[in-house]
Amino acid sequence: MKLEVVTAPSSEPITLAEAKLHLRVDFSTDDDLITSLIEASRRRCEAAIGQAFVTTVFDWYLDRWPSTERGAYYPRITIPVAPVASVASITYYDSTNTLQTWSSTEYDVSTGSPGRIGVGFGYVVPNVYSRLDAFKIRFTAGYGSASAVPANIKAAIKADLTNLYENRGDDGGEPSPTVSALLWGSYHGSKYA
Numbered sequence: 001m002k003l004e005v006v007t008a009p010s011s012e013p014i015t016l017a018e019a020k021l022h023l024r025v026d027f028s029t030d031d032d033l034i035t036s037l038i039e040a041s042r043r044r045c046e047a048a049i050g051q052a053f054v055t056t057v058f059d060w061y062l063d064r065w066p067s068t069e070r071g072a073y074y075p076r077i078t079i080p081v082a083p084v085a086s087v088a089s090i091t092y093y094d095s096t097n098t099l100q101t102w103s104s105t106e107y108d109v110s111t112g113s114p115g116r117i118g119v120g121f122g123y124v125v126p127n128v129y130s131r132l133d134a135f136k137i138r139f140t141a142g143y144g145s146a147s148a149v150p151a152n153i154k155a156a157i158k159a160d161l162t163n164l165y166e167n168r169g170d171d172g173g174e175p176s177p178t179v180s181a182l183l184w185g186s187y188h189g190s191k192y193a
Contacts, residue, residue, distance in 0.1 A: 002061045006138065009054035010037050013149040014157055022158045025094055034165065041160040045153065047177050048121060049183050051082050053149045055142040061133040065125045076118035081141045086117020088138040097129040115139065156182035162193075 013136060015044050018033050022028070058081060066074045080086075086108045090102040106123040110116040117137070119125055128134040161180045175183070 001063070001080075002133070004059045004061075005056060006059050007057035009042075009052070009056050010054065010143065011054060011146045012042055013053050013146050014038060014161075015076075015146075018154075019158065019161055023162060028049065030165075037161050037164045038157070041157045041164060044051070044160055044175055045156050045183060048180065050080060052141040053143060053153055053174070054146050055140060055144055056081075056086065057088075057138065057140050060137040060139065062135040063132055064128065064134055074114050079115040079117065079137070079139055079141070081139075082113035082115060083141060083143065084109075084111045084113075084138040085142065085144075086111060086138065087115075087117060090117070090135060090137050091137045092126055093129040093131055095127045095129055102126055115141070130158050152182050 006068075014022075016031060016035055016038070019038050020031075023034065025034065042053060060080065066077055087104075089104075090107065092100055092102060094100045106120050108118045108120055110118070156175075156179045159182060160175055163176055163179075
């Protein structure tokens with residue numbers, strides 16, 4: 001399984017001005033550094049809870065549809081990033097190794113946190129060629145625009161940003177307990193719930 005960003009967020013959840021105000025920085029010589037740390041903090045916070053904050057399009061590749069020990073396919077799978085806004089398409093390589101698009105009438109999508117895909121009633125998972133990346137699921141996740149990102153997530157990004165800015169040169173480590181506590185409200189409904 002692998003996950004790739006197709007379309008990155010159009011903006012960060014916090015602006016440079018908001019970050020500088022939080023950091024109490026009133027000069028411009030660190031603007032490039034702070035801008036890069038905003039992105040780094042956002043990515044660290046997203047990874048910590050398995051979410052996308054601002055609308056992002058992903059391709060999720062599976063070598064095969066998950067199955068039980070007896071070989072029967074699971075009727076539904078959980079998408080690894082929340083909150084899911086939509087599933088655009090599912091493509092697969094059929095038994096002749098030809099790329100096909102799975103008809104959206106044959107599967108159901110549950111958006112939100114967590115997002116799920118289920119095989120529609122009366123349908124089965126397509127037979128696929130034995131290969132890497134046999135399935136590709138393109139989906140969109142995130143709260144929407146930066147203004148829609150919950151306040152606790154913005155506060156977590158600012159707290160993590162402060163740590164990265166003030167401790168430059170350190171390895172960064174895991175997000176602090178403060179950051180984790182701020183993100184806790186977003187854990188519910190994520191892949192870790």
